[in-house]
Amino acid sequence: MSVSEYTPANVCEYIPGLENIPAARSSISYVDGQQGRLEYRGIAIEELAAKSTFLETAYLLIWNKLPTREELKKFETEIYSHRRIKYRIQDMMKCFPETGHPMDALQASAAALGLFYSRRALPNQDYIRQAVVRLLAKIPTMVAAFQLMRKGNEPVRPRDDLDYSANFLYMLGEKVPDKLAARIFDVCLILHADHTMNASTFSARVTASTLTDPYAVVASAVGTLAGPLHGGASEEVIEMLQKIGSVENVRPYVEQCLENDPKYKFMGFGHRVYKVKDPRAIVLQNLAKELFQQSHDDSDKYYDIAVELEKVIEEKVGHKGIYPNVDYYSGLVYRKLGIPADLFTPVFAIARVAGWLAHWREQLGENRIYRPTQIYTGQHQSSYVAIEQRS
Numbered sequence: 001m002s003v004s005e006y007t008p009a010n011v012c013e014y015i016p017g018l019e020n021i022p023a024a025r026s027s028i029s030y031v032d033g034q035q036g037r038l039e040y041r042g043i044a045i046e047e048l049a050a051k052s053t054f055l056e057t058a059y060l061l062i063w064n065k066l067p068t069r070e071e072l073k074k075f076e077t078e079i080y081s082h083r084r085i086k087y088r089i090q091d092m093m094k095c096f097p098e099t100g101h102p103m104d105a106l107q108a109s110a111a112a113l114g115l116f117y118s119r120r121a122l123p124n125q126d127y128i129r130q131a132v133v134r135l136l137a138k139i140p141t142m143v144a145a146f147q148l149m150r151k152g153n154e155p156v157r158p159r160d161d162l163d164y165s166a167n168f169l170y171m172l173g174e175k176v177p178d179k180l181a182a183r184i185f186d187v188c189l190i191l192h193a194d195h196t197m198n199a200s201t202f203s204a205r206v207t208a209s210t211l212t213d214p215y216a217v218v219a220s221a222v223g224t225l226a227g228p229l230h231g232g233a234s235e236e237v238i239e240m241l242q243k244i245g246s247v248e249n250v251r252p253y254v255e256q257c258l259e260n261d262p263k264y265k266f267m268g269f270g271h272r273v274y275k276v277k278d279p280r281a282i283v284l285q286n287l288a289k290e291l292f293q294q295s296h297d298d299s300d301k302y303y304d305i306a307v308e309l310e311k312v313i314e315e316k317v318g319h320k321g322i323y324p325n326v327d328y329y330s331g332l333v334y335r336k337l338g339i340p341a342d343l344f345t346p347v348f349a350i351a352r353v354a355g356w357l358a359h360w361r362e363q364l365g366e367n368r369i370y371r372p373t374q375i376y377t378g379q380h381q382s383s384y385v386a387i388e389q390r391s
């Protein structure tokens with residue numbers, strides 16, 4: 001009944017959370033956490049945010065090239081004509097409890113897509129392209145459909161005459177958004193599309209390595225993204241700002257949190273890789289500022305509270321490399337666009353499907369099933385004890 005730490009021969013040291021342990025070789029995106037730099041296929045995120053569109057960026061990530069005008073038009077047309085979801089999936093979603101979290105609804109409906117498209121054709125390039133198109137096309141429709149269904153309404157059909165972001169906002173709000181709102185939303189999708197080996201992308205690659213279907217890969221990644229330590233933080237940030245309530249209350253709030261728990265984790269702050277302000281947070285903060293200024297609503301203090309909170313938290317824990325991450329300002333933008341807080345993470349998922357699909361393709365290109373080892377800390381030679389003799 002000895003208890004031992006069993007380390008198999010030639011095993012590396014155990015690193016919790018696999019911190020700094022490479023899990024793949026990848027050319028999709030690159031992060032410099034000290035310089036606060038993010039590149040997609042070598043192009044700086046700031047340049048893509050200013051000059052590209054989400055579908056063009058998705059094409060770059062997935063197919064490893066900026067598309068020609070004709071290639072982009074073909075890609076867009078394919079996606080716009082595959083946005084509808086099967087009535088069986090809609091009927092299934094109508095049975096979901098309206099109190100359920102939209103990320104759970106998305107994970108279930110994304111997995112359900114696999115019921116219609118067998119994985120047997122996996123090595124076929126047409127199958128791969130069709131799966132890329134279907135997932136990019138249908139995930140926004142699923143997110144918007146659940147939003148309307150949980151309010152007791154029939155989902156609206158996608159409009160082929162609207163571009164990717166305008167159509168999503170239309171399906172969600174049942175009215176065509178103005179061009180600025182659609183453009184700002186599209187930039188948000190660009191900013192969230194990929195981010196090297198984050199938890200949900202790692203989850204996608206592990207699932208992809210077993211050669212299951214891409215719908216299961218995306219469903220696996222959606223489930224991982226949902227956690228508050230990962231993509232779920234943006235919803236928590238808005239709740240925190242609401243709780244603080246005023247600029248004057250920021251410092252007392254922060255000091256109270258740290259007095260109660262010196263290790264208190266402020267949502268929207270900190271990052272395993274970035275030890276400076278997340279470059280995406282900088283772009284998102286500018287978008288939030290533009291929307292708040294454009295709204296001319298002086299009663300809405302959320303942006304001012306967020307800026308003051310950033311300043312006070314930097315004062316308190318900035319020395320630990322704790323700065324705003326992508327989730328800190330994104331919720332302020334989405335809230336101004338009329339998106340409910342519990343849809344912030346599904347919106348993150350809509351964007352990250354592009355990255356997950358790029359990593360799915362890359363994994364298939366040089367695949368070996370993930371099977372790490374462990375440090376065994378349990379017992380050996382234990383005996384079975386009859387139930388009568390157990391205490």
Ligand code: SDX
Pocket residue numbers: 017194195197198199228229230231233263264265266267268269270271272273317320322325326327
């Ligand atoms: C995303 O990986 C990615 O790329 C993810 C992502 C992507 O695009 O896919 O960028 C998206 O997930 C952004 C992160 C969103 N999550 C949150 O905002 C939740 C709050 N953040 C923390 O939970 C945390 O910062 C993590 C999870 C993001 C990172 O945690 P780590 O790297 O495991 O850091 P840690 O827990 O080991 O903490 C190191 C130190 C500790 O202090 P000490 O023990 O050294 O004294 O930093 C402190 C922590 O207490 N710390 C924080 C903090 N996060 C870490 N202190 C205050 N507030 C925080 N948020």
